[in-house]
Amino acid sequence: MLLARFLGPRVWILVAVILAAAILVPLANLALPPDHALHVPSYLVPLWGKYVCYALLALSLDLVWGYVGILSLGHGAFFALGGYAMGMYLMRQIGSRGVYGNPVLPDFMVFLNWKELPWYWLGFDQFWFACLMVVLVPGLLAFVFGFFAFRSRVTGVYLSIITQAMTYALLLAFFRNDMGFGGNNGLTDFKDILGFPIQAASTRAGLFAASCIALAIAVLLVGWITRSKLGKLMIAVRDAESRTRFIGWRPQYVKLFAFTVSGIMAGIAGALYVPQVGIINPGEFAPVNSIEVVVWAAVGGRGTLIGPVIGALLVNYGKTVFTAAAPEFWLFMLGGLFVFVTLVLPRGIVGTIDHGWDALRSIRRAKDAEKDESGGDAQAVPGPAE
Amino acid sequence: MRSAITWMQKTAAAATITAFSLSGAHAQDTKPSGEPIKVGILHSLSGTMAISETTLKDAMLMLIDEQNKKGGVLGRPLEPVVVDPASDWPLFAEKARELISQDKVAVVFGCWTSVSRKSVLPVFKELDSILFYPVQYEGEESERNVFYTGAAPNQQAIPAVDYLMGEGVERWVLEGTDYVYPRTTNKILEQYLKDKGVAAEDIIVNYTPFGFSDWQTEVSKIKEFGSAGKKTAVVSTINGDANVPFYKELANQGIKATDIPVVAFSVGEEELAGIDTGPLVGHLAAWNYFESVDTPENKDFIKKWHAFIGNDDRVTNDPMEAHYIGFNMWVKAVEKAGTTDPDKVIDALPGIEQANLTGGTSKMLPNHHITKPVLIGEINDEGQFDVVSETDDLVPGDAWSDFLPESKKLEADWVDLKCGNYDTEAKKCLGDTMAEKSN
Amino acid sequence: MNRSIRWLLAGLAFVLFVAPAVAQQAADPAAIVQKFGGKQSYDDTEAVISELARTGDANVARALRALRDGDLYWRESDEAVFIGKRKGDDYEIFDPMTGEAAGTVPRGEMQKVRVKNSIRNAVTTALGSLTLGADSAAQRMRAAETLFSEADPEMIEPLDAAIASEEDAGVKARMEEARASAVLVSDRPAEEKAAAAKILANRADRESLTMLTRFAGATDDPVAKQAAEAAIVAIQNNIAFWNQMQNVWYGLSLGSVLLLAAIGLAITFGVMGVINMAHGEMVMIGAYTTYVVQEFIRTNAPGLFEYSLFIALPLAFLVAGAVGLVMERGLIRFLYGRPLETLLATFGVSLILQQAVRTIFGPSNREVGNPDFMSGAFDLGLMSVNWNRLWIIVFALVVFAALLAVLNKTPLGLQMRAVTQNRKMAAAMGIRTPWVDAMTFALGSGIAGIAGVALSQIDNVSPNLGQGYIIDSFMVVVFGGVGNLWGTLVGAMTLGIVNKFLEPFAGAVLGKIVVLVLIILFIQKRPRGLFAQKGRFVEA
Structure with a gap:
């Protein structure tokens, strides 16, 4: 019944809006003269592109959290790994235009006296190889991590904490300069992608469009997965894992599938993010970043397709506005927003609107739904269960 | 208790700043007029780096305030634009872009960590603006759009x-x-x-x-x-x-x-x-x-700082002095160029001299670093x-260290060579740092 | 002729007697001390110090110590030298020889005699030879230690004299070691050196190892060389043993810090199931409470500083507990049964609290001082044990025991456990579950607050304080097993010790990464932590 709502035209409207943005924003930026009322200034394009990548990341988290009930506090790790894979390609593209003019080694290796490229940097001069790695590295990590964790039936808060440990360990590892990923400074000063100068307005517009298309595909994919039979199984696992197991399903494989797909989506989001913001640094692995992703999904409404997208766009837009308008007080606003949403809009913005709509139609039905939902989470943590 | 006082003073200071940025200018002895010149301040006010950077934001506000009392720059008032990049490196790039493109600031004073500087570098190059970087750093860099007022190794x-x-x-x-x-x-x-x-x-x-x-x-x-x-x-x-x-x-x-x-x-x-x-x-x-350090300039600076921040216990430090030097150099360069146009100011800056707070006179060098006492x-x-x-x-300040094999041969000179990483052996400018802007 | 000279001298002495102190007899220590006055280079200062050392007069020690501690000043008007103690905007000044008070002088009129490390070292050396015959045993002990490090053959004879007249056995042993170290580098006969090597072998620390190694490399005499080499092996074994002990100690110490940071979370998260992201901020509030208490004491009752931590403890408990209570009543009670959502709300609260502290106290570190009993270290074998680390371990264990007692021995604890295990049943038995919830959360927060008092002694007191501990705290609680206090104790200590044994081999960063990976792997083996809760309520 919950799913039935997403079968309708709303998914298609969302996809249409995203695709329209993919076409109209670059057009408004490139084709319209700067003094035109609808002209989109160049600085806004990469900024919006960044939001779209965040939306994709939030959607990937929603697939595992909203639909399978796995609260990952380490999704930033997949995002960052995808970003690093893309960043390595972009570094190799700099070629001899680095400050030391070394045709092969990135600048940070030159001034740390590295003599040759480490083996894991090989191949990244090819775009197809980098793309493969964008998918493969986060996907593989998610698969291996998920395989062991779900097989051992690590659930609920234990799982959340070890995903956090994973991203924290990666954070520390990537901070190490000896790892060969540029340490704290990360990878930066990119020149071009696929031969297009990365700072050109047209490249930016192209990247923005690519991000939108990726997001649209992801929305369709997640919509398709969740309304398939597998999707029903996911929700069964989310709401009552033990019962699902007793009926004869293997919840660990359902979880593993969702987790791996989600990891890959996050990786792709990271890969699109890096050329638009121009830097990838271990800070992306910081556990706080992953928590923020959870917050976006929650604000928009988890367990919905449109919610995480809206949540990510809204929170990040707010961040942009308030860090400039009220630099001393924006953290109060952000913190207050999280508290407000959990207290007043526990289903998130989209969930609340849906809920209100339902309530109008049938008060009784809404009550049932609430019972269902509150029963859903309780199993995740041993604690005051209802 | 002191804490309460500090808080009240802070609030008062914040109120002054707000009032200031709203009205645009202070009316003092000589009243600057005309359209304000915007000055961007890009220092983290939250997150891990707030601990160091917040002071620099306050120092910049003080310097701008002082300059406005002296009649502004080119007879126009200065207007600070403060943003919070929140110790988040991609956010630094985003905020830099916002300051330059949206707020149209003439110059930006900011950054602390190397990674924040690296993050905003491409933005300053692309949009051709000016960054004054006030912190001691690892060197190995000289960019046309950046002026390094902190120490090189x-x-x-x-x-x-x-x-x-x-x-x-x-x-x-x-x-x-x-x-x-x-x-x-x-x-x-x-x-x-x-x-x-x-x-x-x-x-x-x-x-x-x-x-x-x-x-x-x-x-x-x-x-x-x-x-x-x-x-x-x-x-x-x-x-x-x-x-x-x-x-x-x-x-x-x-x-x-x-x-x-x-x-x-x-x-x-x-x-x-x-x-x-x-x-x-x-x-x-x-x-x-x-x-x-016991010099009249320093005593005066500390006095003004205490008066501005409203707390005699607040200390001054090296990056604050770097901003003091950098800001005054920028003012002189703008006065010299007669415009805030970044290209002209960048050309005017090398050679500008400014008395530092320890009794000497620092000079902006062609490699965009300055001379400093140690x-x-x-x-x-x-x-x-x-x-x-x-x-x-x-x-x-030496942009390229003589003790690293790869950078020994490099030289930075934005006046004659117009290059930040000139290879003295191959006699050519490496990379593309000057490609777009050599005219 | 003789007579006339004598008269002349007498007349001169009379003139000098009434003349300023500077011009008195050349050998008068008081006059030499006055040479510190006026602007001078570091070399000048050092020359005066060695001149003072040559007088052999123990009375100059006061001036020298003041010089070393940066308390020696000269008056700008007449370049007269005094010991100064700051008092507000003035200096109280004292005579450098006798220590008699000489009034107060405004700050602007006094100049400090400039010192740097090499000057301090020169003073220490001078004091070493001057105070070998001092009255206090502690001073003689320090002198012997200094001379041991100096290893100066010229000091063998003064040491012999001092040893002969020394009555304190401990000091005497130190002096003999000092003598031995000097003998090794002297041109004394080989037998004497072999005996010295034995004395150093008994001392068995790193410094004597260095001296012996250098001696074994330099000497030609086979007997002395053999003695030295045997001693070296013995010392190395000793050092290796103590290194292991030191690692265990560091591990326990790190473990106690982790325990303190995590123990409050073991209540709010472990017992109540609230994923309390604001836990670190409760610790921070405790640390800031300590700061405010110390500031208050500094301005109003400086004498109480030694007790500041004891005053701060209950206050920190109350302040953090009150914040916790407000959080529970205003926020968390609406979220029971939705534990994952508590994560979002408390994350929001943590942002607000951080920024609030930043607004009130400013973003930079605040100074929290160590009372004397928390400062310094003592030696246990070759291991130095810091008092503050020791007290923190003791404190962590006391807090743990107290909490255990509250949970197991008090009615509140009983009710807490009842509510946690079966809320509905507990309510049916007449327990006011909302009240118990509030009290439990306040208790957990309060404990986090007193942890903050302890952590303020070893870490930054800044708005970021809590952020540094939150992840480690969650790791500890999850590793130990949610809902089990003993698990938290064992978990914290295990992680601490493992970390400290890895650190010397792997380095600090890799060590920590390895620990995290081990936690991940361990959870695969035991998905509910070290001490898993059992029973039907576990998988409700």
Whole structure:
């Protein structure tokens, strides 16, 4: 019944809006003269592109959290790994235009006296190889991590904490300069992608469009997965894992599938993010970043397709506005927003609107739904269960 | 209680700032008029770096306030635009873009960490604006759009090591946080020490992560290394947050400055404000400015700072002086160019001279670094530094270290060569740093 | 002729007697001390110190110590030298020889005699030879230690004299060690050196190892060389043993810090199931409470500083507990049964609290001092044990025991456990579950607050304080097993010790990464932590 709502035209409207943005924003930026009322200034394009990548990341988290009930506090790790894979390609593209003019080694290796490229940097001069790695590295990590964790039936808060440990360990590892990923400074000063100068307005517009298309595909994919039979199984696992197991399903494989797909989506989001913001640094692995992703999904409404997208766009837009308008007080606003949403809009913005709509139609039905939902989470943590 | 007072003063200060940015200008003796010139301030006010950067934001607001009282620049008032990049590196790039494209600032003063500077670099190059960077850093960079008013390694690290050698130190611990500034500085120092005849076994290099707080093992390692009979010193490039527990552990394990002195490059008055300095007396720091320096300019600066911030306990430090120099240089360059157009100001800046707070006159060099005196200070029990050594002349900042094999041959000169990384062997400009803007 | 000279001298002495102190007899220590006055270079200062050392007069020790501590000043008007103590905007000044008070002088009129490390070292050396015959045993002990490090053959004879007249056995042993270290580098006969090597072998620390190694490399005499080499092996074994002990100690110490940071979370998260992201901020509030208490004491009752931590403890408990209570009543009670959502709300609260502290106290570190009993270290074998680390271990265990007692022995604890295990049943038995919830959360927060008092002694007191501990705290609680206090204790200590044994080999960063990976792997083996809760309520 919950799913039935997403079968309708709303998914298609969302996809249409995203695709329209993919076409109209670059057009408004490139084709319209700067003094035109609808002209989109160049600085806004990469900024919006960044939001779209965040939306994709939030959607990937929603697939595992909203639909399978796995609260990952380490999704930033997949995002960052995808970003690093893309960043390595972009570094190799700099070629001899680095400050030391070394045709092969990135600048940070030159001034740390590295003599040759480490083996894991090989191949990244090819775009197809980098793309493969964008998918493969986060996907593989998610698969291996998920395989062991779900097989051992690590659930609920234990799982959340070890995903956090994973991203924290990666954070520390990537901070190490000896790892060969540029340490704290990360990878930066990119020149071009696929031969297009990365700072050109047209490249930016192209990247923005690519991000939108990726997001649209992801929305369709997640919509398709969740309304398939597998999707029903996911929700069964989310709401009552033990019962699902007793009926004869293997919840660990359902979880593993969702987790791996989600990891890959996050990786792709990271890969699109890096050329638009121009830097990838271990800070992306910081556990706080992953928590923020959870917050976006929650604000928009988890367990919905449109919610995480809206949540990510809204929170990040707010961040942009308030860090400039009220630099001393924006953290109060952000913190207050999280508290407000959990207290007043526990289903998130989209969930609340849906809920209100339902309530109008049938008060009784809404009550049932609430019972269902509150029963859903309780199993995740041993604690005051209802 | 002091806390309450501080809070009230803060609120008052914030109110003044708000009122100020709303009205655009202060009416004083000479009243600047016309459209305000916007000055961007890009320092983290939240997150891990707020601890260091917030002071710089306040210092910039003070400098702008002072300048407006003096009649502004080109007769026009200055208007500060403050944003919070929240210690988030991609956000630095986003905010830089916003300042330049949306707010149309004429110049930006900001950044602290190397990574934040690296993050905004492409933005400043692309949008052709000016950044003044006030913090000591690892060098290995010279960009057309950036002016480095903090120390390069040769203006801080090397004179400090020279001083310690003069004091008879023969064994060296290079202890740093694992990021690019300590890595590069230690590479340079290691080479420098070896050139001076220090044996490899008399140097150890060690790195710890950011925010490291459990120093027991590391400090006892230092203690052990220092018990070999030769005079030992620690050269510390430990970053901000990790310093307090490091010094507390040193004191607790009874390592005194007379046994194993620690010379730090990232510990200034601001950091010491969080520590009881009694047990640390005699440990050293190398900077280009100390609050304790006794000159009329410095006294005046400290007085104005205390009046502006409304708290006599607030200290001044080296990056604040760097902003003081940088800001005044920019003002002079704008007056000289007669416009705030970045290209003209960039061309006008090299050669500009500005009296620094320690009694000398700093000069902007063609490589966009400045000349600075190097002071070595010992921590005293009041949380200040007593200067024990000072270079005779101002030291010109060297963008490319002579002690790194790859950068030895490079030279930066934006006046004649128009290049930030000119290869003196191949006689050409490397990379594409000048490609777009050479006209 | 003789007579006339004598008269002349007498007349001169009379003139000098009434003349300023500077011009008295050349050998008069008081006159030499006055030479510190006026602007001078470090070399000048050092020359005066060695001149004072040559007088052999123990009375100059006061001036020298003041010089070393940076308390020696000269008056700008007449360059007269005094010991100064700061008092507000003035200096109280004292005579450098006798220590008699000589009034107060405004700050602007006094100049400090500039010192640096090499000056301090020169003073220490001078004091070493001057105070060998001092009255206090502690001073003689310090002198012997200094001379041991100096290893100066010229000091053998004064040491012999001092040893002969020494009555304190401990000091005497130190003096003999100092003598031995000097003998090793002297040109004394080989037998005497072999005997000295034995004395150093008994001392068995790193410094004597260094001296012996250098001696074994330099000497030609086979007997002495053999004695030295045997001693070296013995010392090395000794050092290796103590290194292991030191690692265990560091591990326990780190473990106690982790325990303190995590123990409050073991209540709010472990017992109540609230994923309390604001836990670190409760610790921070405790630390800031300590700061405010110390500031208050500094301005109003400086004498109480030694007790500041004891005053701060209950206050920190109350302040953090009150914040916790407000959080529970205003926020968390609406979220029971939705534990994952508590993560979002408390994350929001943590942002607000951080920024609030930043607004009130400013973003930079605040100074929290160590009272004397928390400062310094003592030696246990070759291991130095810091008092503050020791007290923190003791404190962590006391807090743990107290909490255990509250949970197991008090009615509140009973009710807490009842509510946690079966809320509905507990309510049916007449327990006011909302009240118990509030009290439990306040208790957990309060404990986090007193942890903050302890952590303020070893870490930064800044708005970021809590952030540094939150992840480690969650790791500890999850590793130990949610809902089990013993698990938290064992978990914290295990992680601490493992970390400290890895650190010397792997380095601080890799060590920590390895620990995290081990936690991940361990959870695969035991998905509910070290001490898993059992029973039907576990998988409700």
